[in-house]
Amino acid sequence: MITLKSERELTLMREAGHIVALAHKAVQEAIKPGISTAELDKIAYDVITSNGATPSFLNYNGFPATICASINEVVIHGIPSKKTILKDGDIISVDIGACYKGYHGDCAKTFFVGSVSEEKRKLVEVTTQSLYEGLKFARPGNRLSDISHAIEVYAKSFGYSIVLDYTGHGVGHALHEDPAVPNYGAPGKGPILKKGMTLAIEPMVNMGTHRVKVLKDNWTVVTQDKMPSAHYEHSIVITDDGYEILTKIKGEEIDV
Numbered sequence: 001m002i003t004l005k006s007e008r009e010l011t012l013m014r015e016a017g018h019i020v021a022l023a024h025k026a027v028q029e030a031i032k033p034g035i036s037t038a039e040l041d042k043i044a045y046d047v048i049t050s051n052g053a054t055p056s057f058l059n060y061n062g063f064p065a066t067i068c069a070s071i072n073e074v075v076i077h078g079i080p081s082k083k084t085i086l087k088d089g090d091i092i093s094v095d096i097g098a099c100y101k102g103y104h105g106d107c108a109k110t111f112f113v114g115s116v117s118e119e120k121r122k123l124v125e126v127t128t129q130s131l132y133e134g135l136k137f138a139r140p141g142n143r144l145s146d147i148s149h150a151i152e153v154y155a156k157s158f159g160y161s162i163v164l165d166y167t168g169h170g171v172g173h174a175l176h177e178d179p180a181v182p183n184y185g186a187p188g189k190g191p192i193l194k195k196g197m198t199l200a201i202e203p204m205v206n207m208g209t210h211r212v213k214v215l216k217d218n219w220t221v222v223t224q225d226k227m228p229s230a231h232y233e234h235s236i237v238i239t240d241d242g243y244e245i246l247t248k249i250k251g252e253e254i255d256v
């Protein structure tokens, strides 16, 4: 069931989104060669909890950390570790969720570590832009898959592939709500978008094959060909005539 959020609920979701964005900013500022993903996890935990929220992912289905830290060929769900040290030239996708007074914000960004190859930079840039290409169709009266289709067409036009096994989702009182939001598919299908729908839209784009596998830890998702993958996600709400991004620092422009 898709729920439409009230203004009261959206106020709480904007606060959750603000806290997620603060955590992203702090993590981004700390990223450099030599830092461990466990240290980044601690930074995000401290920002979220000191702002009166709780980490959405910690203990979610048993996930052991605040952030997902997914380096290079890791697509999503990388588990932070003291042993995982960032190296010059890596890209790291950081996914962060925070729950404020019962409402979640969910956002992922892919960051550069030191000097990154032009190839990887392009992958991240296209992944980021693919979300905004999808969002051009985020308004009342359109269908959900109009967004999905635009993401897929844009990313594939650069020769990249779209991960099919994982999708975006509704977000709100629960971290994962209906509907699923695929990053692919024909336009004109799925639910009609309505004011108050809150969606976490999150393209996962691979440089090589779309095929992925889950490692033995039962979390880490990697590309089968070990080529890099990028991830970009925002939580949004459908408004009267378009959309509003919820996972942003209040009063600031979106920092991609």
Ligand code: MG
Binding pocket: 106, 107, 168, 169, 200, 202, 233
């Ligand atoms: Mg998500």
